[in-house]
Amino acid sequence: MSVYVYAVVDAGHRTALDGLSGVGDPPAALRVVDGGGLRAVVSDAPDGLRPKRRDLQAHQRVQESLLRAGAVLPLRFGLVAPDDEAVRQALAERAPQYTERLHSVRDCAEYNLKVRQDEEPLLRGILESSAEARGLNQDIRDGRAGPDAPVRLGEIVAGEVLARQRALGAGIVEALRPFSRELRTGQPTGEDFLNVSLLVPGEHEETFLTTESSVADQMGEDFEFRLNGPLPPYSFV
CATH class of the missing domain: 3.30.70 (Alpha-Beta Plaits)
Incomplete structure (x- = not known):
């Protein structure tokens, strides 16, 4: 199943996801994928995802919760990867750019x-x-x-x-x-x-x-x- 990606944070970020759920109906469970000293918050991607109010709010709630715990790179609504391994590879390949941007938005x-x-x-x-x-x-x-x-x-x-x-x-x-x-x-x-x-x-x-x-x-x-x-x-x- 394809993977929906919400945000990128550094490996030490406290990803407190309790009480949160992802996009889809029923809402998908959230998890993290690690790679390149970073981690991405993801869930299984539902078929035929559209920017409905419910899903836009779920997407935003995840990102706002992550912001309260530290620097976050919020990704646009609807970003989907083929699988967890593709997310892991993207984190590793783009680690310098993601790390630089995380540093630039830290505490902001x-x-x-x-x-x-x-x-x-x-x-x-x-x-x-x-x-x-x-x-x-x-x-x-x-x-x-x-x-x-x-x-x-x-x-x-x-x-x-x-x-x-x-x-x-x-x-x-x-x-x-x-x-x-x-x-x-x-x-x-x-x-x-x-x-x-x-x-x-x-x-x-x-x-x-x-x-x-x-x-x-x-x-x-x-x-x-x-x-x-x-x-x-x-x-x-």
């Missing part, structure tokens, strides 16, 4: 921060500060503008929005960067203008959280900060 957790700004105050601020946008908007309202004026106004506003949000995002990241070991920026979605993951050492965690809260308070009610963590270092494997 990932925090993901997403930020959005309410549209109305953003657009109002642009019209108040940009004489060109304000004048063009007034001409449109008074019926004095040409037919291409709405398109031109849209271009001006879009450029201002992008410039402002880039500057705001950079400022937020720079405020938090000193308390992180690494960071990864992701593509924002929806109304978010910032999506960043930070690898935060335990010794800086309290200061990081205090700083994030302070930045959110300073930016005011027009902004929504959504911080998720502590998480296994998904973005840093």
Whole structure:
């Protein structure tokens, strides 16, 4: 039977798996496979595995439990190997890379921060500060503008929005960067203008959280900060 792989840890990691179960219906029993001075947490892989809520949660619970006991390399959902021996060989062959990454994330957790700004105050601020946008908007309202004026106004506003949000995002990241070991920026979605993951050492965690809260308070009610963590270092494997 093929083998489902959850995470890689070092050989001395306390893999306390009591009370946990793996993916599948019924849930598969967890076990460890050792190789190359490392160990992988695995289970038998069910046939036709799909990213159902139950299985995604089981996958995440295993990784979060491992994180509480030490450094962990969380693997993506759905990673399957042919058998235990294939897992053992992969650990041995990739031991230098896995060991280096385990060292880099040791005593750290990932925090993901997403930020959005309410549209109305953003657009109002642009019209108040940009004489060109304000004048063009007034001409449109008074019926004095040409037919291409709405398109031109849209271009001006879009450029201002992008410039402002880039500057705001950079400022937020720079405020938090000193308390992180690494960071990864992701593509924002929806109304978010910032999506960043930070690898935060335990010794800086309290200061990081205090700083994030302070930045959110300073930016005011027009902004929504959504911080998720502590998480296994998904973005840093």
